[in-house]
Amino acid sequence: MSKGTALLRQQNEKRTLALLRAGKHSSRQEIAAALGLSKNTISLIVDKFIKDGVVKEIGADEQGGVGRPRIQLRLQAEAYKSIGILIQHSYFQYVVTDYCQAVLDKGSVPMETDDPEPYIGKLIHLCSELIRQHPEVLGIGIAVPALVDPIEGVVHFSSHLSWRNVRLKERMDSSLPVTTKVLNLVKAAAIAPSSGLPAEHSSNSFYLRMDEGVGGAHIIDSQIYSGASWTAGEAGHLCVEPEGPLCSCGQRGCLEALVSIPAMVRQMQQQHPDVQTEDDLGRYIAEEGTEGSRFQEIMDKSGQYVGMALSQIILLLNPGHIVIDSPFHEVDAFKQSVLSTVDRRALKLPTEKTSILFIKSSYASSVGAAFAVILDFEKE
Ligand SMILES: [Zn+2]
Known part of the structure; x- marks a missing residue:
């Protein structure tokens, strides 16, 4: 497979995942029609997903007796997971979600200081533990009450924390096996499916x-x-x-x-x-x-x-x-x-x-930060 073909195939895989996640298309025929691709192309992708345990066949839809039955597919939402964290002055909140934003694990960790060094140390410690428990984690999303550069993952300024120009993404990425995305907490909440x-x-x-x-x-x-x-x-x-x-x-x-x-x-x-x-x-x-x-x-x-x-x-x-x-x-x-x-x-x-x-919505920022990781994964 040439490099270009492999890239195209990967993009089609991600688009298929996004459709299955949204839950509106559930057979090879529907997915092929929605993406404007041949049924053969989609079948190859779906077969690979089934082999990898990402998708499961759950029986045929008879379509009222007209045409060939369509085999219904279901995304195995726990095949991919994401960590979402909300940073606050005196605590941080975390969630582990599946691919469809169901919360599998959540909690809150009190912080005595908002000094960035010990704070980030604690975040790294918690994330390595969560990744050990959930090896399917694709990445980490961190929501911060601050002015954030989401590309570089730098926290520039916060009136709620004493953080100034903290290179949060760089610090997390250098210590963990998956990458971190940093977002402003309101922007994270805005993309959470729970935000309405x-x-x-x-x-x-x-x-x-x-x-x-x-x-x-x-x-x-x-x-x-x-x-x-x-x-x-x-x-x-x-x-x-x-x-x-x-x-x-x-x-x-x-x-x-x-x-x-x-x-x-x-x-x-x-x-x-x-x-x-x-x-x-x-x-x-x-x-x-x-x-x-x-x-x-x-x-x-x-x-x-x-x-x-x-x-x-x-x-x-x-x-x-x-x-x-x-x-x-x-x-x-x-x-x-x-x-x-x-x-x-x-x-x-x-x-x-x-x-x-x-x-x-109470967990919107942490769930939204986790969701941002999934959206990025689908765009990669
Ligand atoms: Zn003002």
Whole structure:
């Protein structure tokens, strides 16, 4: 087989895997038709996958008695696995997923220091142990609350960690048998299948996450758009109140300074000094607060700020879907306020055509980081 033919064959193998992973095509005939390839080509690929234990035949589909029965195929999702890690100030979270993002193993490791050297030492130690237990691991994805160069795998700056210009990928790759991909945590969450965006992200979507900070990601044709210097989608620093509170970026009135969880905790404290942490705020979220209460007031105001930012995003990017990932996904005062503000402020046509979805995903960043490794594997 020439080098060119081998490369083509490998690409067709990856495209076949991607189709089986998506679960919409499950016979040799369907795959051949979807990829525009001959049934012979696909049969050779599938036979190899069956031999390697990556695909299994699971019986024939009779098609209502018309034509030859099609043998149904199923991907053996545990034939390939991926590790996903989310880095935080005082702990890191990890998952091991199969090829279809089912979580097989997960946990959390407390960290006493966020000093990069001991931190990376602990990451390497955990990953070697996970790879020993799961030799099918293809690679490692690490989500970091920071400005990240995803190509070089360098963590440039983080307002949540003391890391500056940390060559994370290089350090991990030199100590482990598989390679590491480094991503910003919001961008990782945006590509997680649990993030609520349409399955194949083929459309133009925007993902907004409200957490310790506020961040966003713009997805075009299944790809996260990073921009010229990796800051595309940083919706947390859109100004929504010119004279508003000071933000960690040095500006005033950024969305993050008004609607991040710590910002809301501070706003609640003005009337309820007992609210100290996200968990304390959580009690009010569960009760939704009573009409006219401080909590409802904050939800309404926060919804307006998010709505103002989204109106600008809708005008600028015209996304088909927007997903808001926050702990307030079930709070009516927040949701109504977001929707009515968008309705008032953005142009009628794009607003009508944009679907806005409210969700809360807890493992999205680590699962998304693991998923990024699978997507890269399919593109190699
Ligand atoms: Zn800011």
